[in-house]
Amino acid sequence: MSSTLALAVSPSAVRQATWYRVLLALAGSWLVAGLAQISIPLPFTPVPITGQTLGVLLVGASLGPGLGALSMGLYLVQGALGLPMFAGGSAGVSVLGLASATGGYLWGFVAASAVVGYLSRHGWDRSIRSAIGAMFLGEVVLYAVGIPWLMQAIDVPLGKALELGLAPFVIGDTIKVLLAAGLLPAGWRLARAR
Secondary structure (H helix, E strand, C coil), X not given: CCCCHHHHCCCCXXXXXXXXXXXXXXXXXXXXXXXXXXXXXXXXXXXXEECHHHHHHHHHHHHXXXXXHHHHHHHHHHHHCCCCCCHHHCCCHHHHCCCCCCHHHHHHHHHHHHHHHHHHHCCCCCCHHHHHHHHHHHHHHHHHHHHHHHHHHHCCCHHHHHHHHCHHHHHHHHHHHHHHHHHHHHHHHHHHHC
16 A cells, blocks of 8 residues: 555556656645635634645645655745745745744645655545545644744734634635545545546
8 A cells, every 4th residue: 555646547657757756746736826826815814714725635645745745845945936826826935934924834734745645655545534534634734833833923822823823724624624535535446447
């Protein structure tokens, strides 16, 4: 069970090619960038609701820990260089900086993708039940980076950071976890049917 979904459905002639793996990582970064454009600002928090985290979960699970983390790293680099990769088409180094309320979540994408990728490489993406666990752990990692960063960026205590940076997103993130957890096992069924 050491394969990832992206490599399982890839042509065998190119699976190990460096150019192909970089292309997969870039494609993952562009998926997250596309989902970042689904952005709903909330009047009571500096953190918007976005589709990004669904992309992070899917990229990590599909590409595995190394390529998933590389993909999210490429996502951050492209955004830092000025491409409209982040929520609402935002870009630039300032979005990733310590003063940015959302910077911690963005940096957390790298770790979350790696964790979900690691678990998926070990078979957690093959059934809905275990995929829910993998996706949930990815969300925990994301918030473990994002919440302390938010506390520092807007100078609030933990309780207020949880109120602003976690509570408004629980329902949406639960939906994203369930969606990702349903898509991955379905993808594996399709891959086996080929």
